Amino acid sequence: MSRVCQITGKKAVVGNNVSHANNKTKRKFSPNLHTKKFYVPELDEWIYLKVSAHGMRIINKKGIYNSLVEASEKGIL
Numbered sequence: 001m002s003r004v005c006q007i008t009g010k011k012a013v014v015g016n017n018v019s020h021a022n023n024k025t026k027r028k029f030s031p032n033l034h035t036k037k038f039y040v041p042e043l044d045e046w047i048y049l050k051v052s053a054h055g056m057r058i059i060n061k062k063g064i065y066n067s068l069v070e071a072s073e074k075g076i077l
Contacts, residue, residue: 003030007055007067009076038064 004011010031016024032053039046042065051059059067071077 003033004050005031005033005052005055006049006077007051007058007071009071009074010052010054040064040068 002011012028012030015027015029017027018024033050034053034056035048035050036056037046037048038059049055055067062070068077
């Protein structure tokens with residue numbers, strides 16, 4: 001499975017490791033993803049989502065159902 005948040009759409013970005021001698025080598029910055037189980041009362045079922053820490057804060061603020069609706073409208077989910 002890919003390393004993409006299913007709520008925010010965050011994914012890995014590319015940057016550089018910079019040594020003391022200022023040598024640069026490519027590296028990846030991965031998002032802080034967790035596989036979580038959420039209960040959706042509107043659908044009366046449990047779902048598993050791969051969400052970032054920021055995505056969990058969005059779910060806490062807006063609710064799981066509204067977050068899922070917004071993510072599907074944006075084409076993320």
